[in-house]
Amino acid sequence: MIETFRLTKRHRVLTAVEDLSFTAPDGQVTGFVGPNGSGKTSTMRIVVGLDRPTSGCATIDGRPSREHRSPQRVVGVVLDARGAPGGMTARGHLRWLAAAGRIPDRRADELLEEVGLAPAASRRIAALSLGMRQRLAIAATLLGDPGTLILDEPVNGLDPDGVRWVRHLVRRLAAEGRCVLVSSHLMAEMQQTADRVVVIGAGRLLGQFDIGDLEHGTSLEDAYLNLTAGAAEYRAAVTGRKRR
Numbered sequence: 001m002i003e004t005f006r007l008t009k010r011h012r013v014l015t016a017v018e019d020l021s022f023t024a025p026d027g028q029v030t031g032f033v034g035p036n037g038s039g040k041t042s043t044m045r046i047v048v049g050l051d052r053p054t055s056g057c058a059t060i061d062g063r064p065s066r067e068h069r070s071p072q073r074v075v076g077v078v079l080d081a082r083g084a085p086g087g088m089t090a091r092g093h094l095r096w097l098a099a100a101g102r103i104p105d106r107r108a109d110e111l112l113e114e115v116g117l118a119p120a121a122s123r124r125i126a127a128l129s130l131g132m133r134q135r136l137a138i139a140a141t142l143l144g145d146p147g148t149l150i151l152d153e154p155v156n157g158l159d160p161d162g163v164r165w166v167r168h169l170v171r172r173l174a175a176e177g178r179c180v181l182v183s184s185h186l187m188a189e190m191q192q193t194a195d196r197v198v199v200i201g202a203g204r205l206l207g208q209f210d211i212g213d214l215e216h217g218t219s220l221e222d223a224y225l226n227l228t229a230g231a232a233e234y235r236a237a238v239t240g241r242k243r244r
């Protein structure tokens with residue numbers, strides 16, 4: 001389970017996250033949504049221990065991420081699928097990560113098969129498409145068989161087949177009892193994927209609710225746009241002339 005309590009992150013004059021408390025339970029997919037620049041990635045970075053909060057705290061299974069002894073076995077994270085080293089092969093990269101976590105090589109090969117990358121295992125990462133890199137990044141998160149998954153916009157750049165694959169994968173991972181926190185800007189997709197949603201705007205919590213609690217006839221997109229109406233840093237005016 002992921003919990004944040006009064007989490008705040010300031011960068012000099014800018015406050016990226018402010019007084020944010022939310023829960024992402026085990027056995028569920030929790031959608032993490034908010035306008036561009038609302039603090040989703042900043043929050044995820046703190047949860048996995050890549051950044052320190054200015055105040056407040058974030059825990060995974062009751063402890064800050066840095067206090068877990070074998071982090072790879074506790075949490076898997078995809079923050080930027082383009083971050084993998086382009087000169088390595090897909091298999092080499094996964095095996096290298098496995099070795100770092102004292103995980104057997106065969107787990108890397110199993111995961112290449114599971115994410116559909118076995119035919120591309122010997123290709124250099126630089127030569128993989130964005131969708132293939134997303135699959136590789138997801139394979140890397142699963143190496144240590146962690147109980148918590150944090151995926152920042154995992155369907156970004158994926159074709160419809162890839163989007164459906166991610167949806168089924170995260171649903172299965174949650175059904176196995178894992179805590180899955182997924183950010184996305186695609187509300188229709190999130191409505192199909194998530195059990196519950198945490199909505200933030202300008203670093204603050206705007207709402208958290210179960211998808212099943214949406215009023216009949218209200219889409220997640222409607223609820224999201226209502227909640228974030230005053231919190232979007234950028235929202236284009238609705239333009240276009242009526243035809244005479």
Ligand SMILES: Nc1ncnc2c1ncn2[C@@H]1O[C@H](COP(=O)(O)OP(=O)(O)OP(=O)(O)O)[C@@H](O)[C@H]1O
Nearest residue numbers: 011014015016034035036037038039040041042043
């Ligand atoms: N290292 C940093 N230094 C200064 N400001 C930062 C830093 N990291 C993030 N920010 C700022 O914090 C705010 C929140 O950014 P963040 O990337 O967390 O938002 P986000 O919700 O993930 O956005 P998006 O949906 O566009 O990916 C933004 O205004 C961003 O410019």
